[in-house]
Amino acid sequence: MNYKIALIRGDGIGPEVVDEAVGVLNTVAEKFGHQVEYVDVLLGGCATDAVGKSYPDGTAERCKTCDAVLLGAVGGPKWGADKPAEQRPETALLALRKDLGLYANLRPASLRPAMTDACPLKKETADKGIDLMMVRELTGGIYFGKRNKYQTEDRGMEATDLMAYSEQEIERIGRRAFELARLRRGKVSSVDKANVLETSRLWRNVMHRLAAEYPDVQYEDVLVDNCAMQLVRDPGQFDVVVTENMFGDILSDEASMVTGSIGLLPSASIGDGAPGLYEPIHGSAPDIAGQDKANPIATILSVAMMFRYSFQRAAEADAIERAVDAVLAEGWRTPDIAKPGEKAVGTREMGRLIREKVNMI
Ligand SMILES: NC(=O)c1ccc[n+]([C@@H]2O[C@H](COP(=O)([O-])OP(=O)(O)OC[C@H]3O[C@@H](n4cnc5c(N)ncnc54)[C@H](O)[C@@H]3O)[C@@H](O)[C@H]2O)c1
Numbered sequence: 001m002n003y004k005i006a007l008i009r010g011d012g013i014g015p016e017v018v019d020e021a022v023g024v025l026n027t028v029a030e031k032f033g034h035q036v037e038y039v040d041v042l043l044g045g046c047a048t049d050a051v052g053k054s055y056p057d058g059t060a061e062r063c064k065t066c067d068a069v070l071l072g073a074v075g076g077p078k079w080g081a082d083k084p085a086e087q088r089p090e091t092a093l094l095a096l097r098k099d100l101g102l103y104a105n106l107r108p109a110s111l112r113p114a115m116t117d118a119c120p121l122k123k124e125t126a127d128k129g130i131d132l133m134m135v136r137e138l139t140g141g142i143y144f145g146k147r148n149k150y151q152t153e154d155r156g157m158e159a160t161d162l163m164a165y166s167e168q169e170i171e172r173i174g175r176r177a178f179e180l181a182r183l184r185r186g187k188v189s190s191v192d193k194a195n196v197l198e199t200s201r202l203w204r205n206v207m208h209r210l211a212a213e214y215p216d217v218q219y220e221d222v223l224v225d226n227c228a229m230q231l232v233r234d235p236g237q238f239d240v241v242v243t244e245n246m247f248g249d250i251l252s253d254e255a256s257m258v259t260g261s262i263g264l265l266p267s268a269s270i271g272d273g274a275p276g277l278y279e280p281i282h283g284s285a286p287d288i289a290g291q292d293k294a295n296p297i298a299t300i301l302s303v304a305m306m307f308r309y310s311f312q313r314a315a316e317a318d319a320i321e322r323a324v325d326a327v328l329a330e331g332w333r334t335p336d337i338a339k340p341g342e343k344a345v346g347t348r349e350m351g352r353l354i355r356e357k358v359n360m361i
């Protein structure tokens with residue numbers, strides 16, 4: 001097959017982890033006889049520096065000419081909250097997701113077989129295994145609601161962010177979750193704050209309607225604060241966790257740490273048409289950028305998700321996942337997953353080891 005892939009390297013560790021993921025992608029493509037063409041797309045702080053805005057004109061259109069998008073990470077203190085919105089990298093990422101219609105963000109959090117010792121939870125909890133799929137609504141809610149900031153008469157400045165959801169937005173993400181549960185262990189946990197928020201009460205009503213349509217899927221409501229606690233108490237209880245945008249953003253970072261490191265967890269953002277966007281769940285990690293310390297596995301596993309969800313190529317995805325597991329099983333660790341005093345390898349060496357394994361499997 002021929003694949004055309006948009007590459008958004010981004011900022012901080014973004015280019016470092018994307019380089020290793022592209023190396024693995026090329027190795028897999030060669031092994032399975034695919035041709036890959038790359039289109040570089042500028043987005044984020046690097047775009048602000050180059051052209052004055054983080055989301056240059058025509059970015060989404062360029063991505064739409066491709067079969068999938070691979071993104072490293074964007075952001076950094078240089079383009080912080082004090083900058084105008086059009087210069088901030090995060091504005092660009094949200095706009096791209098919206099313009100590509102990527103409403104479903106799949107964030108699998110699984111404790112890889114060789115990583116049980118990196119799980120910070122009790123041994124019996126780690127031994128039970130962790131394999132959950134967080135399904136985060138990605139183009140609605142408070143990250144996209146109207147914002148406002150104004151002077152009050154007696155309380156200084158005031159700011160507001162609107163959280164809004166329509167039934168249609170909730171239903172389409174809910175269906176994704178139920179369909180995924182059918183392919184997994186058949187359980188959906190819907191996370192909301194229905195004891196306080198009107199958006200959550202609407203969310204819960206729609207989810208209950210869907211649950212009646214999927215009687216073969218076990219369904220439960222979980223309040224978000226309880227979910228945050230359950231994720232560290234007993235993450236093995238979860239299969240598919242579906243939730244709104246902000247809760248999913250926060251809970252997926254939390255879920256990553258119970259599997260060892262945020263440097264391990266990939267994601268797929270998909271809509272109803274091509275292209276899907278694949279990116280690690282972590283950010284640009286300015287504290288370790290340019291030091292060959294970043295773990296490239298989250299981005300490499302995002303390539304596996306690209307093969308699985310955009311190209312329907314399970315064999316290629318399996319090859320990448322097996323190569324990652326084999327390298328971890330041999331004890332190779334980047335600094336984020338190394339035990340204190342244990343020798344770690346750098347970003348580039350981890351990428352090389354995984355490419356080598358892809359060729360051997
Ligand atoms: N999708 C994205 O592009 C994305 C996601 C999250 C945050 N961000 C942005 O990234 C910037 C930094 O955010 P932050 O520091 O809060 O979160 P972060 O995820 O960048 O980093 C949090 C911590 O995790 C570590 N870490 C992250 N990825 C790692 C990896 N691959 N290997 C080893 N360690 C890793 C970092 O060193 C840091 O200590 C901000 O501008 C934020 O908006 C972007």
Ligand SMILES: CC(C)[C@H](C(=O)O)[C@@H](O)C(=O)O
Pocket residue numbers: 075090093094249281
């Ligand atoms: C950078 C930010 C806009 C982004 C988000 O909140 O979606 C990030 O935290 C993520 O998890 O991908």
Ligand SMILES: [Mg+2]
Pocket residue numbers: 249250253281
């Ligand atoms: Mg996040």
